[in-house]
Amino acid sequence: MPQIIPFAKVPIGENERKYIKEVLDSGWLTTAGKTLEFEKRFAEYVGAKYACAVNSCTAALHLGIDALGIQPGDKVFVPSMTFTASAEIIRYMNADPVFLDTEYQTNLITPAILNQAIQLHPEVKYLIIVHYGGQAAAMPEIMKICRENNIKILEDAAHAFPSRLNGKMVGSFGEVSCFSFYANKTITTGEGGMLVTDDEAIYKRVKTMRLHGINRDIWDRFTAKVPSWEYDVVEAGYKYNMPDVNAAIGLGQLEQAELFRTERQRAVEYYYAHLQSLEMIDLPLSHVPNEDHAWHLFPLVLNEKANISRNTFIEKMSEAGIGTSVHYKPLHHMTYYKERYKLVAADYPNAERTWQGNVSLPLYPFMPEDDLAYICNTITQILTQPQPEPQPEPQP
Ligand SMILES: Cc1ncc(COP(=O)(O)O)c(C=O)c1O
Incomplete structure (x- = not known):
């Protein structure tokens, strides 16, 4: 699609x-x-x-x-x-x-x-x-x-x-x-x-x-x-x-710039209002008032209650015609830094927890409310529908 x-x-x-x-x-x-x-x-x-x-x-x-x-x-x-x-x-x-x-x-x-x-x-x-x-x-x-x-x-x-x-x-x-x-x-x-x-x-x-x-x-x-x-x-x-x-x-x-920022904030407020009841995702936390935030990204994290992996979630969003991204695969997982500095994932527990389930949602000025509704409904559907049981390995 x-x-x-x-x-x-x-x-x-x-x-x-x-x-x-x-x-x-x-x-x-x-x-x-x-x-x-x-x-x-x-x-x-x-x-x-x-x-x-x-x-x-x-x-x-x-x-x-x-x-x-x-x-x-x-x-x-x-x-x-x-x-x-x-x-x-x-x-x-x-x-x-x-x-x-x-x-x-x-x-x-x-x-x-x-x-x-x-x-x-x-x-x-x-x-x-x-x-x-x-x-x-x-x-x-x-x-x-x-x-x-x-x-x-x-x-x-x-x-x-x-x-x-x-x-x-x-x-x-x-x-x-x-x-x-x-x-x-x-x-x-x-x-x-x-x-x-x-x-x-x-x-x-x-x-x-x-x-x-x-x-x-x-x-x-x-x-x-x-x-x-x-x-x-x-x-x-x-x-x-x-x-x-x-x-x-x-x-x-x-x-x-301020019009674009307000427009991003409008989309973000829609996401918070329509996604915060889903217990299998953690939404971004703000220490500043919404008006002081540039809202470049809206990254959520699929937590341990989610019955789906991040990668499968992204595939299902894509099948539904919704673009997403990941911010970021942490640098301690990137070959150059990992090997050169002998980095160990256990030293970055919060980044690791994020990396297990982080997905950034579409976010730009003038997003139609119909699109925001479609995105939130799709996420709700993906996360609340029962996932198929894993199939047993075929016996030789
Ligand atoms: C956190 C951060 N720093 C630096 C850059 C580099 O920006 P540019 O592509 O303008 O060089 C990016 C680009 O996405 C970024 O996300």
């Missing part, structure tokens, strides 16, 4: 088309005025001094950890329950991840988890905190612990725009926060990311490393009075700049 309700759907409309047309008409497609405008508006939105647009959140995280001054051999706390990008950037720098368990039903690193980890690994100098699913981690407490233990924080806010905590936007807490504008994120540029900071030295380092370690960006070279050919290379940098075509989509999306 063809899929009738996708897992994710990008809302693109006239606003994005208007900005893209301006870029196409300008004849300047790579990084220029639209990117600058997107950076300025994004920084204002999250309440940060500086924003640097790049071509992915992975690039932003890489530039961020470099700018924080990491050295080869340094150790970095990172959750196991995250996308590989959060950890791979540590390896880009020849440093090593120390994987942490996360809280069940939020998949966040909590102050208690962090305190325990510091006792076990006092040598760790960095923390990558992931605002999983769009819910902010407990930043004031986590920042206090890190200050007391000389640990620098890099915020992986790939899921967390727009997210708030105690009235402050994610992006205005720590030294460096990195956002993703990948196609299924809460706002998109197709591919793209943004690094924000209040620290001028970090900003300058990131701007240089973003474009080959060149001391002037292309826009500056072609618009300034100094001859455009003249530039210096001061570092071996990267090619991570965001083209204006992408920034144009971002500008169009940014203006609708």
